[in-house]
Amino acid sequence: MARLAQTPGLTEVQRSILDTVREFADKEIIPHAQRLEHADEYPADIIDGMREMGLFGLTIAEEYGGLGESLLTYALVVEELSRGWMSISGIVNTHFIVAYLISQHGSPEQKQSLLPRMATGEVRGAFSMSEPGCGSDVSAIRTKAVRSGDNFVLNGQKMWLTNGAYSSVVATLVKTDLGADSVYGNMTTFLLEKEPGFGETAPGLTIPGKIDKMGYKGVETTEMVLDGVTVPESAVLGGVDAGLGRGFYQMMDGIEVGRVNVAARACGISIRAFELAVAYAQQRQTFGAPLARHQAIAFKLAEMGTKIEAAHALMVNAARLKDSGQRNDVEAGMAKLLASEYCAEVVQEAFRIHGGYGYSKEYEIERLMREAPFLLIGEGTSEIQKTIISRGLLKQYKL
Numbered sequence: 001m002a003r004l005a006q007t008p009g010l011t012e013v014q015r016s017i018l019d020t021v022r023e024f025a026d027k028e029i030i031p032h033a034q035r036l037e038h039a040d041e042y043p044a045d046i047i048d049g050m051r052e053m054g055l056f057g058l059t060i061a062e063e064y065g066g067l068g069e070s071l072l073t074y075a076l077v078v079e080e081l082s083r084g085w086m087s088i089s090g091i092v093n094t095h096f097i098v099a100y101l102i103s104q105h106g107s108p109e110q111k112q113s114l115l116p117r118m119a120t121g122e123v124r125g126a127f128s129m130s131e132p133g134c135g136s137d138v139s140a141i142r143t144k145a146v147r148s149g150d151n152f153v154l155n156g157q158k159m160w161l162t163n164g165a166y167s168s169v170v171a172t173l174v175k176t177d178l179g180a181d182s183v184y185g186n187m188t189t190f191l192l193e194k195e196p197g198f199g200e201t202a203p204g205l206t207i208p209g210k211i212d213k214m215g216y217k218g219v220e221t222t223e224m225v226l227d228g229v230t231v232p233e234s235a236v237l238g239g240v241d242a243g244l245g246r247g248f249y250q251m252m253d254g255i256e257v258g259r260v261n262v263a264a265r266a267c268g269i270s271i272r273a274f275e276l277a278v279a280y281a282q283q284r285q286t287f288g289a290p291l292a293r294h295q296a297i298a299f300k301l302a303e304m305g306t307k308i309e310a311a312h313a314l315m316v317n318a319a320r321l322k323d324s325g326q327r328n329d330v331e332a333g334m335a336k337l338l339a340s341e342y343c344a345e346v347v348q349e350a351f352r353i354h355g356g357y358g359y360s361k362e363y364e365i366e367r368l369m370r371e372a373p374f375l376l377i378g379e380g381t382s383e384i385q386k387t388i389i390s391r392g393l394l395k396q397y398k399l
């Protein structure tokens with residue numbers, strides 16, 4: 001058989017992009033990831049390399065200076081980047097979601113003003129729904145926008161913004177009391193522009209500092225305080241006529257892209273864990289034979305490989321569905337659920353195969369052990385994925 005996680009039916013262009021990114025991961029990411037991650041250092045050189053390759057514009061339409069590639073290409077690129085280091089895929093993830101939101105739901109002026117700069121990576125995007133008091137339950141957000149003449153004034157606190165500091169535009173979901181019957185019809189997404197960095201990065205908008213995390217280091221995750229931030233109507237995603245009260249639905253569309261991304265990340269980390277384990281199992285000798293010759297270890301490798309194939313297939317299916325213009329909430333949920341749960345299992349098995357050395361910071365598997373759990377949480381926990389999947393299934397199979 002071929003190596004794991006092959007994807008049938010790719011175009012010449014897709015294959016060439018993936019070959020380039022894989023080589024980049026091998027030469028420019030993997031050799032530096034451990035050092036950068038342990039130092040929690042922003043990977044500036046790697047980002048420069050990605051900008052040179054045009055990766056920030058991968059999915060942005062050619063008319064705005066991007067490469068106009070599909071969600072599938074994006075997902076497979078994310079898989080390669082995460083095989084190198086998950087934090088690198090984190091840097092592009094919220095950027096892609098925001099670029100997608102603007103492409104799908106933005107006004108012509110928003111597209112014209114932001115997408116060309118996003119395609120070069122000059123402007124990078126962050127995505128903000130969560131708050132200190134809520135993550136899974138988006139309906140409970142409290143940050144508010146209130147009209148003041150032709151402007152809106154925003155007040156509140158947001159939590160867990162990946163790329164909160166180095167981004168220049170934050171797609172931010174807030175409450176707008178419009179008198180709609182459903183709580184979901186009273187939410188609006190604003191495109192908040194700011195300077196990159198920490199402190200007061202736009203009048204009234206403060207990025208206090210980065211949250212110290214267990215893993216997923218190098219990429220910053222922050223809070224965002226909005227204290228009387230005043231923005232014109234044109235900051236509403238899609239403009240007031242199309243966008244007011246549509247924020248929740250727009251964000252859910254974006255998060256389907258994010259879920260495919262998380263599934264792809266999980267595949268990338270699993271592939272790397274497998275590579276490390278399968279190499280170690282052939283080198284380390286116990287009881288007169290390499291580990292891989294002991295059936296208990298060989299069976300672990302078999303199970304790991306099978307899980308990777310299943311997760312990759314589901315992830316590719318979810319990406320292709322979204323590319324065909326259909327909603328993929330259930331499929332993206334399934335891909336995210338399976339890939340992240342399998343990733344945690346595959347990484348744990350790779351860790352065990354390493355014996356004591358897996359616990360040493362000198363070995364890459366130590367980092368993967370701290371990264372894999374995040375995938376069970378980000379873009380909706382496994383429980384939330386099961387809620388979405390079961391709702392979709394019950395609708396399809398309604399008696």
Ligand SMILES: Cc1cc2nc3c(=O)[nH]c(=O)nc-3n(C[C@H](O)[C@H](O)[C@H](O)COP(=O)(O)OP(=O)(O)OC[C@H]3O[C@@H](n4cnc5c(N)ncnc54)[C@H](O)[C@@H]3O)c2cc1C
Pocket residue numbers: 094127128129130133134135136137159160161162163213216221374377378379380381382383384
């Ligand atoms: C490193 C990191 C980066 C992040 N980046 C971003 C970002 O860029 N933008 C952003 O908006 N958010 C971001 N998040 C937030 C993330 O999306 C939330 O943490 C996640 O959605 C879970 O929300 P919560 O932490 O509030 O957990 P809670 O919603 O409080 O859930 C706690 C636990 O209860 C379970 N649970 C909750 N409700 C139910 C239910 N109805 N039934 C069964 N179980 C339930 C959950 O599955 C979970 O296990 C990030 C989080 C982290 C850790």
